[in-house]
Structure formats: C-alpha cells, structure tokens
Amino acid sequence: MNSWESIQVLSQLAITSEYFLQVTLDKSGRVLSSDSGIGPVPSLFDYKEKPIFFADCFLSSEWSKYENQRVKAWKSSHQSFFIELHKINHPDETTTLTKWEFFFISEDFGTCLGIGHPVDPLKPYSLGLGEFIDGNFGNNELVDSLLENKLLGFWKIDPQNEKEQISPGLAQMLGYQGEEAQSYTKLSWQQHIHPDDLTRVGNQLRAHLKTKGNLPFRSEFRMVSKNHQITWVIAFGKTTHWTSDGYPQLLQGLLIDTTEKKKQEIWLREHHYFLRDLAFQQSHSLRARVANIMGVLEIIETESHSEETQKLLNIIKTETKMLDNSLKKSIKESVQQNQSWERGIRKED
Numbered sequence: 502m503n504s505w506e507s508i509q510v511l512s513q514l515a516i517t518s519e520y521f522l523q524v525t526l527d528k529s530g531r532v533l534s535s536d537s538g539i540g541p542v543p544s545l546f547d548y549k550e551k552p553i554f555f556a557d558c559f560l561s562s563e564w565s566k567y568e569n570q571r572v573k574a575w576k577s578s579h580q581s582f583f584i585e586l587h588k589i590n591h592p593d594e595t596t597t598l599t600k601w602e603f604f605f606i607s608e609d610f611g612t613c614l615g616i617g618h619p620v621d622p623l624k625p626y627s628l629g630l631g632e633f634i635d636g637n638f639g640n641n642e643l644v645d646s647l648l649e650n651k652l653l654g655f656w657k658i659d660p661q662n663e664k665e666q667i668s669p670g671l672a673q674m675l676g677y678q679g680e681e682a683q684s685y686t687k688l689s690w691q692q693h694i695h696p697d698d699l700t701r702v703g704n705q706l707r708a709h710l711k712t713k714g715n716l717p718f719r720s721e722f723r724m725v726s727k728n729h730q731i732t733w734v735i736a737f738g739k740t741t742h743w744t745s746d747g748y749p750q751l752l753q754g755l756l757i758d759t760t761e762k763k764k765q766e767i768w769l770r771e772h773h774y775f776l777r778d779l780a781f782q783q784s785h786s787l788r789a790r791v792a793n794i795m796g797v798l799e800i801i802e803t804e805s806h807s808e809e810t811q812k813l814l815n816i817i818k819t820e821t822k823m824l825d826n827s828l829k830k831s832i833k834e835s836v837q838q839n840q841s842w843e844r845g846i847r848k849e850d
Contacts, residue, residue: 520618522588522599528611530555530564541591560587560596571603575610585620651758653734656690658752660710661744665689671756676727690756695723695731702736710749714740718752721759733763788832791825 524540525533532540532553540553555564563586574582581604587596601617654671658664666686667675675693694702702720709718718738723731738754798818806814 522601522615522617524558524615524617525606526555526603526613526615528609532558533612539588558589560589563587567603571610571613575605580605586617588617653732653756653758655753655755656736656738660749660752665691674726674732675724676730690724693724693726695725698722706738709738710740713743713747718754724756732758733760735759788825788828791821791828794821795825 522536522538524535527533532555535553535558540558555561555567559567567584567586570582570584574580581602583600583602585598585600588599589596598620599617600620601615603613603615606612606614653674654668656668656671657666665688667688667690671690672681672688675688675690677688681688691702702722705720706718709716719735721733721735724734725731734756736754736756738752740749740752742749742751744750795818798814798821801814802818
C-alpha cells in the first residue's frame with residue numbers, strides 16, 4: 502500500500518473494527534499504541550504507565566521473524582512488509598494466527614505501524630467499514646485486498662451539484678501527473694470506465710439510488726488510464742448523506758484492483774473450453790476409432806488362427822476394451838468438471 506492516506510484510513514478503521522487489529526512498535530519491541538485486542542488488559546494493581554512489549558502481544562519466539570522481515574524490507578527500500586504472527590489472547594493465554602502489514606513511520610525505519618486481521622476467523626466479524634460496506638463479513642477477500650497493496654483509492658460524488666472527487670493515489674493510478682494530479686478534487690473516476698462497461702456500471706449505480714441505498718453499490722469493471730492501460734477493479738460504494746427530501750447528497754466509495762483475479766478467471770475459462778473440446782474429441786473422434794478397431798477384430802475372429810495369433814488377438818481386444826472404458830471415464834469426469842464450473846460461473850453472475 503503506497504498511499505499514506507490509505508494507511509491512515511485503515512488505521513482509523515482498525516480502531517472501530519472488531520475484525521482489524523492495530524499496534525505500533527518501536528525498534529526495541531515496546532508497544533507505543535494498540536487497540537483493545539492487543540496486549541494484556543491492565544489490572545488495578547498495575548502501574549499506570551507500565552510498558553507493554555512485543556512478547557506481551559505475540560509469541561516471543563516470533564520476534565526474530567519480525568525483526569528479519571523489518572530489516573529485509575528496510576534494506577530493500579520497501580515502505581512496508583507482510584508477516585504472520587500468533588497473537589496472544591488474554592487472559593486465557595491461547596493464541597490466534599494473524600496476518601499483518603507493518604508500515605515504517607519513522608526516519609530510522611525502527612518504529613512500525615501494524616494493521617492485521619485473523620487468518621481463520623472463528624466468527625462473522627463486523628469490519629467496521631462504516632460508510633463503505635455494511636453487514637458482517639464472512640471471508641477474507643476484501644480485507645486481503647485492502648492489506649495486500651490492492652486498494653487503488655477513494656472517491657466521492659455529489660449528485661446534486663454534479664461534483665466528483667478522487668484520492669491522490671487514484672489520480673496517479675489513472676495517469677494524472679503534475680498540476681493535473683493536484684486537481685484531484687475535480688477529477689472523475691467515471692470518465693475512465695471502459696466504454697463497454699459504462700452502461701452496466703451506470704445502471705448499478707442508479708439501482709443503488711432508486712432503492713434509497715438498500716441495494717449496495719458493488720460493481721466489477723475495467724478502468725482505462727490516460728495512457729490507455731486497462732485495470733480490472735471492484736467498486737464499493739454507499740450514499741452516506743441524503744437531503745430532507747430523500748435525494749442523494751453524497752456518495753462515497755473505494756476501488757480495489759482485481760486484475761490478477763481476472764487473469765485467473767480468463768485462464769480458467771480458456772481451460773474450461775479446452776476441456777470441453779477435449780471431451781468432444783474423446784467422445785466422437787477417439788471412441789469412434791476404438792469402435793472401428795473393435796469391429797475389425799470381430800471380423801478377424803471369424804477366421805481360424807494359430808494358437809499364438811489368437812492369444813495376440815485376445816490381448817489386443819482386451820486392451821482395446823480397457824482403452825474404451827478409460828475414455829468413457831475421462832469423458833464423464835470432464836463433463837462433470839465443466840458442469841460444476843458452469844454452475845459456479847452462473848452463481849457469480
């Protein structure tokens with residue numbers, strides 16, 4: 502995640518969310534700040550300024566792993582680093598595997614702000630994403646996208662005054678530089694929607710407004726930058742302010758990069774078509790040739806042969822039947838895989 506604005510937004514979310522976790526560590530491992538889910542709960546007998554350290558929050562044996570990742574990122578001139586740590590749950594002293602991204606926030610690259618979440622949540626957590634997403638969250642896809650450098654930026658729309666605004670990071674991603682990038686408060690992300698996707702996205706946005714926000718705005722489409730680079734994105738949004746007459750006053754949302762996910766989907770589609778064609782070839786071409794061989798063998802069997810020749814014919818006949826059975830099994834499995842894949846695609850659509 503390259504935008505400090507994005508880091509600050511996630512940091513604030515971690516304070517209000519029961520899913521996100523937050524901790525700031527100095528170079529010695531002392532906790533400078535944390536949310537209520539990190540570290541022991543102080544008792545009445547603890548000193549008010551009693552310091553908390555890494556070993557109070559995570560398995561002490563993982564400090565060296567943390568340090569190695571920090572030094573490695575620092576030497577590679579990276580702004581942040583990823584790591585999985587076992588968080589200690591107080592007071593029962595059990596542990597939970599958590600995934601973190603730590604950001605350097607000091608000039609000596611020693612103090613790090615960490616934002617994390619459980620790897621395998623045992624319950625539906627409330628993300629606390631407030632104005633962007635409602636309800637409980639059952640899988641890690643969105644959170645992983647936010648933490649794994651896929652958050653492109655934020656946007657606002659004022660439909661009453663026909664004004665739009667995007668975050669600086671999103672402006673840069675869309676190819677704006679110099680003075681153009683500085684005027685991000687006047688830039689429109691909708692102008693960069695791929696022409697083939699524009700009508701569909703517009704309909705989904707209007708559906709959100711017509712239902713008074715009851716239907717969340719979520720849309721996957723292509724964005725085209727100024728230099729004609731295409732990026733697949735998912736847009737999440739919500740109307741956060743309404744007029745007294747019930748008209749939308751302010752829409753806010755975010756954009757997440759899904760290009761790699763889309764590449765995988767395209768590969769799966771091509772693989773699906775390959776399997777379908779292969780099943781057709783197996784069913785019609787290969788099995789037809791096997792049937793021809795079986796027919797020829799039946800004709801040959803009507804003639805008299807030596808004992809040795811008859812053994813060879815029996816072997817050929819047995820192997821041919823086994824080949825036909827293998828083809829039938831392979832065809833059945835290919836058809837089942839394709840049907841399963843097509844059902845999955847229909848559910849997504």
